Amino acid sequence: MTINFDTLKASLVLYGLNAIYAILLLAIGWYLSGAMQRFVTRLLSVTHRVDPLVTLFVGSLARYGVLAVVGIAVLQLFGIQTASLVAVLGATSLAIGLALQGTLSNLAAGVMLLLFRPFHIGDDVEVAGKAGKVRSLSLFMTELVAPDNTQILLPNGQVWGAAIINHSAYPGSGEIKVAFPVRAGSVNALAAQILKQLREDPSVDERTAPSVNVSKVLAADPAAPLVELTVSAKVKPSDADAVKQRVLDHASALLAAA
Numbered sequence: 025m026t027i028n029f030d031t032l033k034a035s036l037v038l039y040g041l042n043a044i045y046a047i048l049l050l051a052i053g054w055y056l057s058g059a060m061q062r063f064v065t066r067l068l069s070v071t072h073r074v075d076p077l078v079t080l081f082v083g084s085l086a087r088y089g090v091l092a093v094v095g096i097a098v099l100q101l102f103g104i105q106t107a108s109l110v111a112v113l114g115a116t117s118l119a120i121g122l123a124l125q126g127t128l129s130n131l132a133a134g135v136m137l138l139l140f141r142p143f144h145i146g147d148d149v150e151v152a153g154k155a156g157k158v159r160s161l162s163l164f165m166t167e168l169v170a171p172d173n174t175q176i177l178l179p180n181g182q183v184w185g186a187a188i189i190n191h192s193a194y195p196g197s198g199e200i201k202v203a204f205p206v207r208a209g210s211v212n213a214l215a216a217q218i219l220k221q222l223r224e225d226p227s228v229d230e231r232t233a234p235s236v237n238v239s240k241v242l243a244a245d246p247a248a249p250l251v252e253l254t255v256s257a258k259v260k261p262s263d264a265d266a267v268k269q270r271v272l273d274h275a276s277a278l279l280a281a282a
Contacts (some may be wrong), residue, residue, distance in 0.1 A: 039102075046098045053094030061087035076145035077161050081138050084162040130164040133184035137161060147192035148260055152182045171266075191260055200268045201256045204275055205242050208249035214278055218255055221274050227263040234258075 065083035069076075138161065143149050147158045149168070154176050156168030166183045168176040206214055215236040222234040234257035242250040255275075259267045 042101050046101055049094060049098055049101065053091060053097075057087040057090040057094070060090050077141060077143075077158075078138060080145070080160045080162065081134070088163060129181040130179045133180035134161065134163050134166075136184050137166070137180060142188050143190050143192075147190055148263075149191065150189040152178055152186040154178060199256065199258050200264050200271070201254060202268055202271050202275070203239060203252050203254045204272075204279075205250050206253050206279065208251050211238060211251060211253060214275070215253065217278055218271065218275060222255070222257050222271070225267060225270065227259050227267050229258040229260075232258040 061083040064086040065079055068079040068082060143158050145158055145160070149155070149158055151166075151168075154168060154170075156170040156174075156176050159167045159169050161167075161180075164180060166178045166180055168178065170176055218236050219234060222228050228234055234255070236253060236255050238251045239254040240252045242252055255271055257267065257271075
């Protein structure tokens with residue numbers, strides 16, 4: 025058996041050039057997919073009529089679509105006909121389906137989450153044993169941000185298959201009440217400063233005004249009158265403990281300075 029080195033050399037050169045072209049095509053395709061995702065996201069965001077969750081999902085879908093087209097182009101570059109490839113995939117669809125059932129279930133769950141939208145971007149949720157603020161929904165993952173600013177990535181299959189507790193579904197459903205004793209002569213000044221802090225707190229529901237009222241008289245001694253001051257405000261249930269602690273810290277600092 026004789027080896028035609030000229031033919032072998034030409035084949036190696038041809039496949040080497042195709043490999044270089046494929047690498048360049050993949051790099052360009054990766055860049056274009058990101059650019060397409062940003063373009064679609066920006067385009068849908070401009071209208072202000074599309075839910076941010078839908079915007080992120082469609083942007084992710086556009087990116088994977090570009091990557092799929094680039095993958096087919098790379099296969100054709102090496103002489104692999106897409107028609108025969110589809111036939112092979114069709115013959116082995118059962119094996120592929122079993123191997124990718126987790127991935128496909130995440131994709132299907134992502135579509136269901138997009139259609140039914142049990143939560144929106146920025147909602148405080150508890151799902152699959154995790155709690156945080158919804159940041160994004162992609163084809164396969166749901167991203168949450170924990171209260172300590174930790175990223176939580178959950179497969180869509182786990183999110184759709186678990187109970188979802190949405191603390192933001194009914195805004196203003198949480199309420200805090202804090203009571204503490206103060207001297208009667210400093211009630212007005214203390215109440216004004218606490219109200220100012222609550223109005224500036226982003227966790228307090230803007231649609232319901234917080235209140236600071238005298239709830240009872242603790243000591244009617246004219247020499248040292250003492251009353252109970254009660255602070256109440258509507259907040260998200262997930263923020264209740266943090267807001268209550270801020271009120272107590274602020275009130276303690278004001279009482280110490282009085």
